[in-house]
Amino acid sequence: MNQNYIQPDNWSIIEEGFDPESVKSSESLFSIGNGAMGQRANFEENYTGATFQGSYIAGVYYPDKTRVGWWKNGYPEYFAKVLNAPNWIGIKVTINDEVLDLNACKKVEEFRRELNMKEGWYERTFTTTLQNDIQIEVASKRFLSLDIDEVGAIAYSIKPINNNATIKYLPYLDAGIENEDTNWEEKFWETIQIKAAGNQAFIVAKTLKTDFHACTFMQTELKLDGESLHLPTNVSEKSTEIAFHYSQEVNPNETFTIYKYGGYTVCSNHNKNELIAAAKKALQNATSLGFDTLLQNQKEAWAKIWEMADITIEGDVKAQQGIRFNIFQLNQTYLGKDSRLNIGPKGFTGEKYGGSTYWDTEAYCIPFYMTTKDQQVARNLLQYRYNHLEKAIENAEKLGFNNGAALYPMVTMNGEECHNEWEITFEEIHRNGAIAFAIFNYTRYTGDYSYIPEMGLEVMIGIARFWHQRATFSTAKDKYVILGVTGPNEYENNVNNNWYTNYIAQWCIKFAQENIQKVKQEYASDYERIMQKVRLSDQEISSWMEVAENMYFPRSEEYGVYLQQDGFLDKDLVSVADLDQKQRPINQKWSWDRILRSPYIKQADTLQGFYFFEDHFTTQELEKHFDFYEPFTVHESSLSPCVHSIQAAKLDKMDMAYTFYLRTSRLDLDDYNKEVEEGLHITSMAGTWMSIVEGFGGMRIKNDTLSFEPRIPWQWKGYSFKVNFRNHILKINVTHDGTTFELEKGNDLVILVDGIKVAVTPNNLVTVS
C-alpha cells in the first residue's frame, strides 16, 4: 500500500490533520454522490493549493475528438469524456477582507474530514489563523439528497475565536469550468442564461456537440448563532458566473452560517426551456424541508440501503471499513432508478476512462446489484444492452461483419464505441462474452427466465453470429481459431487464441443455441416474433455449432493447463516474486513493448474464465491453473485481486484470499495503485463485494439451488451479509463456530451448505457448524 492516513473506523472515512499533499487524494476518497450527480470533496472556499475540481452529472458527456497518430478504419469516431460540470458548491469567504484559503493561512489546526457512510454526509472542520491574525473555526457539512436527487445541501459555518471580524460569504455558481482531461484542450460547456431572483440564482449552460442542457442552481439562507438572518442579497455577474454577496460583522464565539442548496436540472429529465422552472421546484421541495429534515431523510434513505446491502466484519476494523467504503461508493454511483444510466469505472469521482459502461458492468457489477437490490435493477442493466443492440450491430458492420452480428462496444455512453486506447482496447472483443454471460448469470440467480424471450435472446443471437464470423478455420490445426485479440489481460495485444476469448465464444454460441430451442418450445409467440426479425435458419445455427464444437484451445500437456494464448510458454517465465521489486509496478517502470513480451498478467485472464465457468472444471483443475497463473499476475488492474481472492478462498488458500481481499477492498483507501488522486475504482468495488459473498461465503448457484461453502479468515471474529435470492432475503452470519442462516423474507428455502441440503424457514434461525 502507498498511503496510510485514513483513520480506521467501522462506519466513517476519517482524515485528521491538514496535509496539502493529501488534498487531491482526499478529494477522491471523500467524494459524494446520489446516483444522479456526484462531486469530489473539493473545498467550498477558495483554495490555491493543488486540487482536482470535479462535479459530475450522470449521463452528461462530451464526444471529445480522439487522439491517434494515423487514423485507421474501424477506430471510434470520438472519445466520450466524463464531463466536469458547472460548480455549485463554491462559497468564496473573506475575513476582514482577507480571502480564506487554506493554502495561504498562517496555521491550520484540528483539520478533520469525515465521510459518514452510514448516514450519507460529508463534514469538514478546522481551526485556522489567517495572515491578519484572525483565528476562526470553520465547519462545513454537505450531502447530495437521495430523496430529491436534483438537490444537494451545504451548511457552512464560521466562528471567530480571538476577535470580532467582518465575514463575507460569496456563494456562487460557475459554469466556466474545464476538464483536466481533454484531448484537445477544448471547452466543453457554453453558458446560455444567467439569472438571479431573490436568494436564488440559475445558470443554464449546454454542452458543445452533445447539446445537453443543464441548469445549475443555488439558494441561500443565513443564520447567526442559529437565528435566521436577513441580509440584502447583492448580486455580481460575469460571463459564466454569478455570485451573491453577504457581509456580517461577527463577534468572537458567534457562529455565522450559510446554508446553500444547489444542484442540477437536466434536459434528459425536463424540457430544455423548463430547466429553471424545474430548478425552482426542486429548491422549493428542498428548502421547505430545510437542512435538518433533509439530512434526517438522508439518514433514513441510507439506512434502507444498508439494511439490505451491508456486510459486517467483526474483529478487523480496516476490513470492515474497506467493504463498507466499497458498498457505499457503489450505491453513490448507481442506484438502479434510471435505466438509461450505467456504472462508470470512476463513478462521480474523476474524469479518467470516460464513458459510463465497460464490460465491468456485466462481469463485476451485475452480481452486486442483483443480490443486494430488487432484481429489476439488474434487469435494467441487462436491458440497457438490449436497447443498444442495433448500435452493436452497426459497430460490427463498421468492422466488416454482417447478417446481424453484434459487437458491443468496450466503452460507451449511448451504444456507440467511444474508446481512446487503440493499442489495448480495440481488440478486446471478449466483452461480447461477458454481456451474454450476464444474461445467463441473471436468469440462473433470479430464476427470471422471461428476460430471455423478451429481450435477451436477440442479444444472444447477435453475439453468437459475431463469434461465428469472427472465428477462422485453421487448416493447419483442423480447428477454428480466433486470431488477433486482446484478452482481459491488457498486458498482451493482438494475440492468437486467447483461451478466455475462445472459451467464452464457444460458450456464447452453445448458450444461444440452447436458448433458441427452449424459447422455440416454451415461448412460441416470442420465438415467432424474434425469428421474423433476425431471420435465422437451422442451417445457420448448424454453422455456428460447427465452430463451437471445433474450437481450438491452446493447452500445455507438460503443465496440464490451458494456455492464456498461443505461444505463452515461449516467454521468459520468471515469477513476479522473482522480479526486482524496484521494477514494480511494471506499467510505470517498463516500456510498453517490454510489458507485452513479458509473462506478466495485469488481471485475471484464464482465471477469469475459470471464475465464470467454475462448474465446468474440477477443483483440481482450478488449482492447477491458479497455481500456474497467479505467480505471473501483477494485479495492476483494479479488477484483478477480487477474482484471485475468490479462487484462493475456494482453494482454501485463506491467507492469500485475505491478502487479496484487503488489496481489493482498500485499493483506494490505501492507494495500492498510486493513482487515487485521479478518482476511485468504482466498478472493481463490486468485485470486493464478490470476494466476500462468493469468496469467503462461497455462494454459488448449483442446479437452481443457492449454495454456500463458508470460510472465515482467522483474522476475523465473524462476518455477515444478506442476499436477495428469488425474492427470499437470506442473512448469512459466519463465525469460527459455524454459520447461521436467517430468512428475513420469503418462503421456505432449501439451500446447500458445503454440499449438504439445509432447509431455511422464516423465523427459524438455522445454524450449521
Added chain:
Amino acid sequence: MNQNYIQPDNWSIIEEGFDPESVKSSESLFSIGNGAMGQRANFEENYTGATFQGSYIAGVYYPDKTRVGWWKNGYPEYFAKVLNAPNWIGIKVTINDEVLDLNACKKVEEFRRELNMKEGWYERTFTTTLQNDIQIEVASKRFLSLDIDEVGAIAYSIKPINNNATIKYLPYLDAGIENEDTNWEEKFWETIQIKAAGNQAFIVAKTLKTDFHACTFMQTELKLDGESLHLPTNVSEKSTEIAFHYSQEVNPNETFTIYKYGGYTVCSNHNKNELIAAAKKALQNATSLGFDTLLQNQKEAWAKIWEMADITIEGDVKAQQGIRFNIFQLNQTYLGKDSRLNIGPKGFTGEKYGGSTYWDTEAYCIPFYMTTKDQQVARNLLQYRYNHLEKAIENAEKLGFNNGAALYPMVTMNGEECHNEWEITFEEIHRNGAIAFAIFNYTRYTGDYSYIPEMGLEVMIGIARFWHQRATFSTAKDKYVILGVTGPNEYENNVNNNWYTNYIAQWCIKFAQENIQKVKQEYASDYERIMQKVRLSDQEISSWMEVAENMYFPRSEEYGVYLQQDGFLDKDLVSVADLDQKQRPINQKWSWDRILRSPYIKQADTLQGFYFFEDHFTTQELEKHFDFYEPFTVHESSLSPCVHSIQAAKLDKMDMAYTFYLRTSRLDLDDYNKEVEEGLHITSMAGTWMSIVEGFGGMRIKNDTLSFEPRIPWQWKGYSFKVNFRNHILKINVTHDGTTFELEKGNDLVILVDGIKVAVTPNNLVTVS
C-alpha cells in the same frame, strides 16, 4: 493504375489541358528540388481552387507533439514534422485590377505543364480569358539551381492578346504559412525580421521549439518585350509578409516579364545574424549570372548527373519516362553533398511521414547512391548512423536495454526516435538489421573495408548487443525466440518470431562477430580503440553466439517454406487473386483488426529476407517462397513491388517482373496507391532503379566479383545502365541480341555474366550473347 493524364515522353513529364481535379496531383508530380530545398508545383499567381501548398528546406523540422490516447513508457516524445517553409515563389497578378486566378477565369486554354528532367526545369504555359474579357498568354519557367543551391529563379511573362491591359505584378514573400499536417493545429514559424532594400526583400523567421532560423528572400527584375524596364518598387508589408508592387500598361502582343530570384539561407550553414548578408551574397551570385546563364548552368549540372545515373529503355516510352522520373526525383531530393542530410520518404514533395530517415535509406537508397555516385556519398549515409550511435544507445536504454545495446529509430531527424504511429512502428525493430546490412552491402560493393574499423564496427556491436538482449530463451522450444515484433509487413503487429527479424538478428550477430575477429587481426590499433570504448569480452561474444546459433525459425514442412511468423498458417489463406476487387486496397476498405488477422502482406517481408540474403538460399528455395508469399501480397506499400520485380526476374517470371516494374516505376505517375496528391514516394524510387539493375540486369556481387544475369522484357528493344563499381564505370547495354559491356573508366575488370568470367578492358566493347 488510377490516373492516366501524364503524356508519355522520354525526357519530360507533361500535362496538357487544365483540370482542377488534377491540380494537387500535378503539384506533387511536377515538384522541383535541388537537394537543399524543394517545392511543390504550386502556381505563382493566386489560386482559389484546391491546392496543397508546399515549400521545404532540407533538415528543417518541427517536433510536433505526438497524438496518443494514453501515453505509454517508451513512446517517442515528439513527431518530427517536415515543415512547410515560407513561400518565395508567389507573384500576385492583376489584369486591369482583376486578380489572375485560374479558378475564377472565364476560360483556360492551352494549359500545359512540362517538367524537363533532362535539364532540370519546370514550365507552365496557358492562355486565359478573364471575367473582364481580357485574354492573355502566360508563361512561367522556374528551377532550383544545382550550382547555387540556396537560390531558385522564375521567369513569369504575360502577353495580352485582345486588348491592352494594366498588368500589376506583386511578387511577395510570405512567412505566415501553415502545415496541412499538424497534430495540434499549431503554428510552426515565427517571423523575426522583415526588410526591403531596393528590389530585394528578406524575411527572417524561426521555427518554434527547434529554433531553426531561415532567411527567405527575393529579388526582382522586369522586362518588356525583352528590354529591361525600371519601374519604381513600391513596398507593402504585413506582419508576416512583404510584397513589391509593379504596374505597367501593356499593349496587345507585348510581353511583360518578371524575373524573380528567391530562396533560403539557413542557420545550419550561416550564423544566425548573418542570414540576410548571406542571402544578399547568394542573390548577387545568381543575378550577376542572370536567368539565362543560370539556366544554362542548370542544364549542364543535370547533364553531369544523367551522364552517370541515366537508364535508357528503348521501345517503351512509359517505362523510359518512369525510370527517369524516379532517378530525377531521387537526385532532386538528395545529392550526397551534405552528410547531415538524409532521404525523406516524400522528399520535398509533401508533408506525410515526417522525419527524414527511415530504414528505407539503408534497405533501398544506399544501393542506388552507391552505384551511381562517388562511393563517398554512400559512406556519408553510413556515417550518418555512426553519428547517431549514442542516441541509438539512449533509445534502447529508454526501452530497458543496457550495456551499449543500440536500437536505431524507425523515424528520425537527429538520431532520436520521432515516429507517430504506435500500432505499427513501435515494434518494427527489424530496422536495426537493415542498418548493419547496409554496412555489409557497402563494403561488399565498394571494397572499402576501412569504414568498418573506423566506424562501422561500433555500430555493429551496438546492434548485436541489442539482438542478444532482445531474444528470449524459450524452454518450450529449446531455442531463442524474438517475441512481440512487427516485421516489414506492417499489416501485422506484435507477432512472435517474425522470420525476417529472427533471420537478420542472427545474421547481425554473426556479422559482428566475424568483423570483430577481422578487425582484431588486421586493424590492431582500431581494435584497441574500439574495445577500450565498448568493453566487450570474449564471454559476451560467446553469449551472443549462443543466441545466434540457437535462433528459432518458424517453418512449415508441409509447404516447405519458412513462415512469416508463428501461427501464419492459422490464417484464412485466400489469395489476393480470389479476393473481391471491391475490397481493394484493403487499407482503405477494411478495418484495422480485419487487416491484422488476414494473411495479406503489405510489402515483402519473408521475401525481403530472401532479397537481402539471396545467396544463402538456392533458387529453388527462393521460388518456393516467392510462389507461397506473392499470392498473399497486396503491395500497398510503395516499397513492395520492386523487390517482387527483382525476384520475379531472377526466377524468369518476366511478365510478372515487367508488371511489377511498371507498378514501381509509375507508382506516382499513374497513382497506383490513390495518394499522389500527398506527395511522391521518393525512397521507393531507389527500388525502381534496383528493379532494373538488380532485377533485369541481374547485377550481384559474388566473391568480390561483379556479376550479371541480364534479362530483357519482350516489350523492350533494349535498355542500358551504368554502374560505378570500385572506381570502374561500366556501361551495360542489354538487347534481345545480347549484352554489351563498356568500361568507361577504370582498369581491366573481370566480371561474371551468367556465371561465365568475362574480361572487360577500357575501349574494348565486350559483347555477350
